[in-house]
Amino acid sequence: MSPFRKGLRTLVTSAALSLAGSLAATSAFAVDWQQAKGTELFLGMNKHAYTDAITPLIPEFEKLTGIKVTMESYAQDEFMNKRLVDLSSGAGTFDIVMMDQAIVQYAGANWIEPLDSYFSDPKVVDAAAYDMADFLPSMIKDGKVDGKLFGIPISGEAQILYYRKDLLDAAGVTVPTNMDELLAAAVKLNKPGETAGILLRGQKIHTAWNSSGFVWSYGGRIFDDPMKPTKATFDSPEAAAAITMYAKLLQEAGPPGVGNYTWYECVSDFQQGKAAMYIDASVFMSQIEDPSKSTVAGKIGYAAMPAGPKGAFANTGSWMLSMSSSSKNKVGAALFLAWATGKETALKVGESAGLGVRASVFESPAVQAKYPAEWAKATAKSMQSVNPEPGFPLITQIDEWLDIYGGAVNATILKQADAQTNLSAAAKKMDDVLARK
Amino acid sequence: MPRPVAALRQWLLPASFLAPALIVLVAINVVPLFYTVTTSFEDYYLPKVASRHFNGLGNYAELLADDRFWGALGRTLLFVTVALAIEVALGFGVALMLIRQKRLVGLLRGFILLPIIITPIAVTFVWRLMFSPTLGLLNYFLSFIGLGPLEWIYSPEQAMPALILVEIWQHTPELMLIIFTGLLTLPKEVIEAAVVDGARASQIFFAIKLPLLRPILMVGVLFRTIDLFKTFDLFYILTRGGPGVSTETLAVYTYTVGFSFLRLGYGSALALVLFLIILAASFLIVRWGDVRLG
Numbered sequence: 001m002s003p004f005r006k007g008l009r010t011l012v013t014s015a016a017l018s019l020a021g022s023l024a025a026t027s028a029f030a031v032d033w034q035q036a037k038g039t040e041l042f043l044g045m046n047k048h049a050y051t052d053a054i055t056p057l058i059p060e061f062e063k064l065t066g067i068k069v070t071m072e073s074y075a076q077d078e079f080m081n082k083r084l085v086d087l088s089s090g091a092g093t094f095d096i097v098m099m100d101q102a103i104v105q106y107a108g109a110n111w112i113e114p115l116d117s118y119f120s121d122p123k124v125v126d127a128a129a130y131d132m133a134d135f136l137p138s139m140i141k142d143g144k145v146d147g148k149l150f151g152i153p154i155s156g157e158a159q160i161l162y163y164r165k166d167l168l169d170a171a172g173v174t175v176p177t178n179m180d181e182l183l184a185a186a187v188k189l190n191k192p193g194e195t196a197g198i199l200l201r202g203q204k205i206h207t208a209w210n211s212s213g214f215v216w217s218y219g220g221r222i223f224d225d226p227m228k229p230t231k232a233t234f235d236s237p238e239a240a241a242a243i244t245m246y247a248k249l250l251q252e253a254g255p256p257g258v259g260n261y262t263w264y265e266c267v268s269d270f271q272q273g274k275a276a277m278y279i280d281a282s283v284f285m286s287q288i289e290d291p292s293k294s295t296v297a298g299k300i301g302y303a304a305m306p307a308g309p310k311g312a313f314a315n316t317g318s319w320m321l322s323m324s325s326s327s328k329n330k331v332g333a334a335l336f337l338a339w340a341t342g343k344e345t346a347l348k349v350g351e352s353a354g355l356g357v358r359a360s361v362f363e364s365p366a367v368q369a370k371y372p373a374e375w376a377k378a379t380a381k382s383m384q385s386v387n388p389e390p391g392f393p394l395i396t397q398i399d400e401w402l403d404i405y406g407g408a409v410n411a412t413i414l415k416q417a418d419a420q421t422n423l424s425a426a427a428k429k430m431d432d433v434l435a436r437k
Numbered sequence: 438m439p440r441p442v443a444a445l446r447q448w449l450l451p452a453s454f455l456a457p458a459l460i461v462l463v464a465i466n467v468v469p470l471f472y473t474v475t476t477s478f479e480d481y482y483l484p485k486v487a488s489r490h491f492n493g494l495g496n497y498a499e500l501l502a503d504d505r506f507w508g509a510l511g512r513t514l515l516f517v518t519v520a521l522a523i524e525v526a527l528g529f530g531v532a533l534m535l536i537r538q539k540r541l542v543g544l545l546r547g548f549i550l551l552p553i554i555i556t557p558i559a560v561t562f563v564w565r566l567m568f569s570p571t572l573g574l575l576n577y578f579l580s581f582i583g584l585g586p587l588e589w590i591y592s593p594e595q596a597m598p599a600l601i602l603v604e605i606w607q608h609t610p611e612l613m614l615i616i617f618t619g620l621l622t623l624p625k626e627v628i629e630a631a632v633v634d635g636a637r638a639s640q641i642f643f644a645i646k647l648p649l650l651r652p653i654l655m656v657g658v659l660f661r662t663i664d665l666f667k668t669f670d671l672f673y674i675l676t677r678g679g680p681g682v683s684t685e686t687l688a689v690y691t692y693t694v695g696f697s698f699l700r701l702g703y704g705s706a707l708a709l710v711l712f713l714i715i716l717a718a719s720f721l722i723v724r725w726g727d728v729r730l731g
Contacts, residue, residue, distance in 0.1 A: 257591025259680035
């Protein structure tokens with residue numbers, strides 16, 4: 001056999017072998033979960049119901065993949081500082097972090113990794129079992145920046161109305177379905193010194209998300225272009241009417257000192273029976289129904305966000321998981337994301353904590369059996385609204401918006417001026433911030 | 438040529454002993470300070486690192502026109518002067534009482550020093566719980582004597598006094614300790630001579646004890662002033678500068694601009710202004726108070 005022929009035969013054989021090998025790999029759709037065996041992952045998490053729910057499941061992942069997972073969780077403010085310092089410096093301590101609306105900043109600065117290539121790679125994610133289409137559209141859209149996937153949603157929430165069935169029955173008040181009924185009910189249920197008529201967040205940064213839902217329901221908009229904001233429009237007459245209502249509810253039927261109320265004060269007050277109604281994110285149900293922390297567990301009714309003149313637009317939000325660009329174990333991190341956000345794990349989290357971002361979780365009989373059916377219906381209904389804008393504006397200067405816009409809402413609650421005056425001054429400031437390079 | 442070698446040796450030996458300390462000092466003090474100074478002359482927005490550039494006095498010009506800065510400066514001065522005045526007065530009062538105490542001095546001193554020993558962050562969280570208008574312990578106790586409910590840190594008017602209250606509770610013992618130690622070192626003969634000459638208690642205090650104590654007292658005042666200007670943990674945990682901006686001091690505003698708004702250039706300029714104010718205040722106290730440093 002001539003050397004040439006011998007070489008040719010070797011070439012053909014090896015080509016055929018490798019072809020067969022790759023065919024076998026693709027046809028089986030088998031993800032090799034053990035491919036990053038022996039590596040380590042470090043997770044930076046916010047103290048959140050999701051973190052509590054995923055923690056006991058982590059050993060399953062470690063067993064499946066042979067990857068050792070270390071998880072640190074911090075109180076929200078501290079977590080955000082740690083995450084900022086670690087990711088902006090490229091230190092690479094965290095492989096995976098919990099992500100919120102700051103995703104726009106983080107993606108824009110290339111601190112987090114685009115995930116599309118991992119999730120389309122059959123070696124990492126089994127697309128059929130993972131079922132990306134199962135994510136609720138309003139949730140998965142939060143993880144995308146300029147069309148690219150930077151975060152996978154893990155926990156979703158929407159504004160709903162919590163109310164004390166016993167107090168409403170005793171006062172002969174029907175469950176409010178629109179804002180005017182809400183105000184009338186709140187005033188009627190308000191007993192100064194005992195129970196407040198209604199709770200809403202009043203602290204400046206914390207009012208921003210909650211009051212945005214009011215602005216949309218009154219036909220207002222926060223910014224001109226929901227995808228590329230260039231000008232503040234939260235000083236429109238519609239928005240001013242919405243904020244006037246938001247402030248009026250608190251001024252006429254809120255608890256004393258509501259001007260510095262974050263969700264923490266609202267939830268504690270509601271748990272201790274200090275208020276008759278409360279509008280906030282749907283995730284607080286588990287804390288309010290927990291008999292070890294709450295004196296009102298079992299007495300709560302749930303309804304969707306009351307409608308404004310232009311409909312009911314409950315704000316929605318999501319927490320996501322993102323991968324740090326400085327991670328030294330990106331394949332391991334991608335495997336974790338695929339496992340943690342996959343159908344199976346999502347269902348377990350849904351059952352144990354009532355958190356869901358996948359349609360299959362909300363439809364699951366186990367989830368529907370374990371949590372108040374009214375709550376599931378109210379949350380699902382509030383999540384139906386296709387909001388005109390994202391839950392938090394898609395701008396890099398998000399914290400300045402929280403401060404400026406939230407400050408105007410806060411000043412209105414504190415009666416420092418009327419809504420229109422405060423919002424107009426704030427919109428002018430916001431435009432300067434947006435114009436700044 | 439023996440002389441230059443000897444001179445070199447004479448210089449090298451002490452230098453090699455000093456070098457480690459100096460290198461550490463430069464690395465952790467001088468370099469960051471220098472970096473803050475240069476950053477304060479830059480337009481530096483963290484999410485847009487690429488467009489970071491020198492902009493001269495731009496940040497300082499913005500600062501002069503920034504109402505929020507002036508408001509924060511005013512609140513800082515109010516917080517520092519009121520808290521300091523009360524802490525000095527209370528510190529004196531407690532120290533003078535303690536020095537007359539014959540028995541259980543050690544035990545009492547231990548109790549008085551408790552607020553310094555407890556972790557500040559943890560104890561501030563406890564204060565936050567106590568301040569709650571609806572569920573807090575303070576309003577619960579006030580209700581027994583027919584007062585309240587007060588809104589404490591939840592109202593724009595009451596928030597600053599409430600913060601000063603916590604600050605005084607936490608840090609008066611420091612001044613008390615310094616004054617107490619100072620009183621112990623006063624020469625007895627002078628005071629006895631004054632008593633023999635028929636001086637009244639108030640005369641002894643203002644004409645003898647106070648002047649003799651001044652250098653020691655002023656060291657305490659200096660430390661407290663620097664600390665008060667920089668106070669951050671208290672504000673961060675209790676109010677975050679709110680409601681509105683009613684408790685936003687320079688330290689809080691600097692943090693917000695730097696770490697929330699991510700405007701590191703402007704934040705550095707604010708930090709530097711705060712630094713210069715503290716430097717000026719310290720200089721005045723050292724000069725006026727006759728403090729001997731080292």
